[in-house]
Amino acid sequence: MSRRDRFAWAVPLLAGALLAAAIGAGAFALQATLGGPTAAQKLAARAVGRLDAMREARTSLTLDRGRAVPAVCVVVHARDEIQVGRTLRLQIVRAHVRRLSGPAQRPAQLAAIAALSACPRFLANGLNARLRADRATLVGTTRIHGRPDDIFDVSNHSSRPLVQLVMTRKNLVPIEVRFLGHRLTGRGKIIGMSRKTAKKVSLYFLKHKSLIPAATAP
Amino acid sequence: MTADLSALPLRESTRVYRSRATAVARAGRREVVAWWFVSRTLVFACALVVQITRFPRRRWHPSLLHHPFALLGVWDGRWYKLIAAGGYLFVPGRYSNPAFFPLLPILERAAHAIGVPYLLTGVVCANLGFLAGLLALYELGSELLPESDARRAALYAAVFPAGYVFSMAYPEGIAFPLVALAGLFAVRDRSLAAAICAAGATLARPEGIFLVLPLAAIAIRRWPSLATSGRSRAVAAVLAAPAALASFSAYLAWQLGDPLAWSKAERAWGRSFAVTGPDRAVVQLLNASHHHDGWLYRDAVSCLLYVGLLMVAYRAGIPRGWVLAGAGIVLMPLASGSFDSDARFGLLALPVFWGLAVLGRHAPVNAIVLIACPVLLAAATVTIQLRYP
Numbered sequence: 123m124s125r126r127d128r129f130a131w132a133v134p135l136l137a138g139a140l141l142a143a144a145i146g147a148g149a150f151a152l153q154a155t156l157g158g159p160t161a162a163q164k165l166a167a168r169a170v171g172r173l174d175a176m177r178e179a180r181t182s183l184t185l186d187r188g189r190a191v192p193a194v195c196v197v198v199h200a201r202d203e204i205q206v207g208r209t210l211r212l213q214i215v216r217a218h219v220r221r222l223s224g225p226a227q228r229p230a231q232l233a234a235i236a237a238l239s240a241c242p243r244f245l246a247n248g249l250n251a252r253l254r255a256d257r258a259t260l261v262g263t264t265r266i267h268g269r270p271d272d273i274f275d276v277s278n279h280s281s282r283p284l285v286q287l288v289m290t291r292k293n294l295v296p297i298e299v300r301f302l303g304h305r306l307t308g309r310g311k312i313i314g315m316s317r318k319t320a321k322k323v324s325l326y327f328l329k330h331k332s333l334i335p336a337a338t339a340p
Numbered sequence: 341m342t343a344d345l346s347a348l349p350l351r352e353s354t355r356v357y358r359s360r361a362t363a364v365a366r367a368g369r370r371e372v373v374a375w376w377f378v379s380r381t382l383v384f385a386c387a388l389v390v391q392i393t394r395f396p397r398r399r400w401h402p403s404l405l406h407h408p409f410a411l412l413g414v415w416d417g418r419w420y421k422l423i424a425a426g427g428y429l430f431v432p433g434r435y436s437n438p439a440f441f442p443l444l445p446i447l448e449r450a451a452h453a454i455g456v457p458y459l460l461t462g463v464v465c466a467n468l469g470f471l472a473g474l475l476a477l478y479e480l481g482s483e484l485l486p487e488s489d490a491r492r493a494a495l496y497a498a499v500f501p502a503g504y505v506f507s508m509a510y511p512e513g514i515a516f517p518l519v520a521l522a523g524l525f526a527v528r529d530r531s532l533a534a535a536i537c538a539a540g541a542t543l544a545r546p547e548g549i550f551l552v553l554p555l556a557a558i559a560i561r562r563w564p565s566l567a568t569s570g571r572s573r574a575v576a577a578v579l580a581a582p583a584a585l586a587s588f589s590a591y592l593a594w595q596l597g598d599p600l601a602w603s604k605a606e607r608a609w610g611r612s613f614a615v616t617g618p619d620r621a622v623v624q625l626l627n628a629s630h631h632h633d634g635w636l637y638r639d640a641v642s643c644l645l646y647v648g649l650l651m652v653a654y655r656a657g658i659p660r661g662w663v664l665a666g667a668g669i670v671l672m673p674l675a676s677g678s679f680d681s682d683a684r685f686g687l688l689a690l691p692v693f694w695g696l697a698v699l700g701r702h703a704p705v706n707a708i709v710l711i712a713c714p715v716l717l718a719a720a721t722v723t724i725q726l727r728y729p
Contacts, residue, residue: 137576
C-alpha cells in the first residue's frame with residue numbers, strides 16, 4: 123500500500139472540515155449584518171452589572187439647597203428599605219415608594235428622596251429598563267473629583283422628573299445621584315460603606331421590623 | 341383503483357408504478373397544504389378573538405387596525421425584535437438577548453430594510469416556513485415509512501397542540517423546515533444542501549446541533565459507495581451544525597467579548613447546564629403547585645408524551661440517528677434544570693410525529709388525534725397570554 127493510499131481516508135475528512143468551516147464563515151457573515159450595541163449601551167450594561175453587585179448604599183442627600191441629610195438603603199427581604207435621617211423610613215417595591223414611618227411627605231418629595239437614596243437595585247432597574255426600551259442611557263460627562271465621570275439617565279420617563287446617576291469612568295463606581303423634577307431638584311452624594319457597616323445596618327433593619335406598620339408588613 | 345401489473349411488460353409496469361406513486365405523492369402534498377391552511381386559520385382566528393375580547397388581560401388592547409394579530413408577536417417575539425433592531429447586548433445577571441439565536445432576527449432586519457415591519461416578517465416567515473416544513477416532513481417520512489404514515493405524521497404536525505408556536509414570531513417556524521430539509525437532502529444524497537440547512541437550523545435554534553446524529557448515521561451508511569467528493573460533502577453536512585454554533589459563539593465574542601454570552605444569558609431565566617440539572621427539574625416540578633406554577637405540568641406531560649412517541653418511532657423502524665436526535669432535543673433542556681417550554685422545544689423532534697403516525701394506524705387513535713388536537717391547539721392559542729410557550 124502506497125503512502126498516498128494510506129492517507130486517502132484523510133482527504134475527504136479534511137476537505138469536509140474546510141467546507142464546514144466555509145459554511146461557518148458564511149454564517150458569521152450573515153450574523154454580521156445585525157447591528158451591534160453602541161459603546162454607550164455596553165457601558166450602561168456594565169454599569170447595571172456593577173450596581174447589581176452592590177447590596178447597599180449610603181448617601182448624603184440634599185433637596186432644594188436644604189441641609190444635607192444622611193440616608194441608608196439596604197436590601198431587606200428582596201425589598202429596598204431606606205432610612206433617611208433619624209425618623210423617615212421608606213420602602214421601595216418594584217418602582218413604588220411607600221412611607222413606613224416618619225413625617226408625611228408630598229409624593230414628589232417622597233419620589234425624590236427615594237431616588238436620591240441611591241438604592242443600587244432601583245438604579246439598576248431604571249438603567250436596564252432604558253436599555254431594553256432602546257432609550258438613551260449615557261447622557262453626558264462631568265468631573266466631580268477631578269477625574270472624568272459618566273452621567274447615566276436612569277429615569278422611567280423621557281420627561282421630568284429625571285433621575286441621573288454619576289459613575290466614575292474608570293471603575294464604574296457610583297458617586298452621585300441627581301433628581302431633576304419640575305419644581306424640586308436634589309442631589310445625593312454616595313458615600314462608601316464597608317461590608318461590616320452594611321451588615322450592621324442590615325441587621326438593624328431586620329431587628330426593627332416591628333416598626334413596619336402591620337398593613338405593609340410582608 | 342388497482343391494476344394487474346404482472347400482466348404488463350417490465351418497463352410498462354415500472355412506468356405505471358411511478359405514475360401512481362407520483363399521483364399519490366401529489367395528493368399527499370395537497371392534503372398537507374389543506375391541513376396547514378385549516379390549522380393556521382384556526383390559530384389566526386383564535387388570536388383575533390383574543391385580541392378583540394382582550395382575554396385575559398383587559399389592559400392589553402393593541403389596535404386591531406395598527407397591530408393586527410399582535411398576540412402572535414408577544415413573549416420571545418419581542419426579544420427577537422429587539423435583536424433585529426439593535427443587535428445583541430449582554431447585561432450580566434439580567435434578562436438579555438444573547439439567549440436568543442440569530443436567524444430570525446437576521447431575516448426580520450433584512451425585511452425591515454425594505455420597509456416590512458419586524459413582527460410581520462417574523463409571523464410570515466414562521467407560517468410559510470411551517471408549510472415548507474410540513475411538506476419536507478411528509479417527503480422525508482415517505483423515505484423512512486409507508487406513505488400513509490408519512491402523510492398522517494405531517495397532518496398531525498399541522499394540528500399539534502403546541503404547534504401554535506409555528507404561527508408566532510418565534511424561530512421554530514423556520515427551524516422546523518430546515519431540520520426536515522437537512523434530513524431530506526441527506527437521504528437524497530444532496531449533502532451540500534443538507535449542510536446548509538443544518539447550519540441554518542442551528543442558527544435558528546440550538547436544537548439544530550442534534551442534526552449531527554442522523555446526518556452522521558447517513559454519511560457512515562453511504563460512505564463505502566461514495567466517491568471522494570461525495571465523502572467530503574457528507575463530512576461537511578455532519579460538521580455544518582457545530583460550525584454554525586461556533587460561528588454564533590465567535591460572533592458574540594466579537595460583539596460582546598464573551599463567546600459564551602448566550603449560555604450566561606440563559607441563567608437569568610433560571611437555566612444553567614449541569615449534571616444536577618434533571619434533579620433540579622424534577623424538584624421544580626414537585627414544587628410547582630406551591631409556587632402556583634401549574635403550567636409546568638403541561639411541559640412535563642409533553643416531555644413524557646414525546647419520550648413515549650420516540651420509543652414508538654424506534655420500534656417502528658425509524659433510524660436510530662433520528663430517534664437519538666429527537667431524544668436529545670426533548671431531554672437536553674432538562675439538563676438546564678427545568679421542564680419549562682419543553683412542549684415547544686420538542687416540536688423540532690421529527691420522530692415524535694412519526695411515532696404518533698404509527699399509533700394513528702389504528703382508526704380510533706387517528707380519529708381521537710384529529711379531533712382532540714385542533715381543540716387543544718385552539719385552547720393553547722387562546723391562553724398564550726397566560727403563559728409563555
